[in-house]
Amino acid sequence: MRRSHIAPAVAAVVAAQALTRLGHRITTQEASTLGAATVEALTAEGWTITAGTVGTTRLSTVAPELWKHDLPILAGLARGRTYREIAAETDTPEGTVRQRAIRLINRVGAANAAELVAIAYRAGWMNGLPPEPRGRLTLAEDERRALFCLADGLDTAAVADAFHITHHAASRLLGRLYAALDATRPGAPDRSSRCRAIALGYQHGLLPLSTTVLNAPPAN
Known part of the structure; x- marks a missing residue:
């Protein structure tokens, strides 16, 4: 087997998989370190890692920055739901939902979940979420x-x-x-x-x- 340069994105995918499976038992930094170490160990042993179709179905069609599991989180936050409620609605462990939200917040550079929602609307990621009916809204x-x-x-x-x-x-x-x-x-x-x-x-x-x-x- 020949060695080849591995893009940082590969380590990111490994880290994302680790966070998805381990939920709250591992931090984002620990997952990133694990991802980089895994790729380094594999290439040191002579393995070649190439892109394939496995896992790509998890990518969102809304934007390349998103994964499919990001969209229900964004929609839930926009509707005022807690991480626990989003977890129940998506049949996902609450710790996993929370970690996914934290990763998305960090990925887009938001200060918190509220700014994440703002960024999502400005980026057009929320276009598929119907507006909630309200009368004429006026603010002081x-x-x-x-x-x-x-x-x-x-x-x-x-x-x-x-x-x-x-x-x-x-x-x-x-x-x-x-x-x-x-x-x-x-x-x-x-x-x-x-x-x-x-x-x-x-x-x-x-x-x-x-x-x-x-x-x-x-x-x-």
């Missing part, structure tokens, strides 16, 4: 600015800093935003979903699809 100026902040991945503390208000005041502001959008979690009317709020913002034209939402319009 500070609520609109807060929505822009959430889509940029800011947490409550960062929103407070951006508005120069206290953490408690920022929580109240976000609460008004969630109420205006009706962004509660399904089956939990006393709890709101930041991811669902962002999804509704894109679905109903409150956030721009064609550009990033950095530098949200300031208050008048």
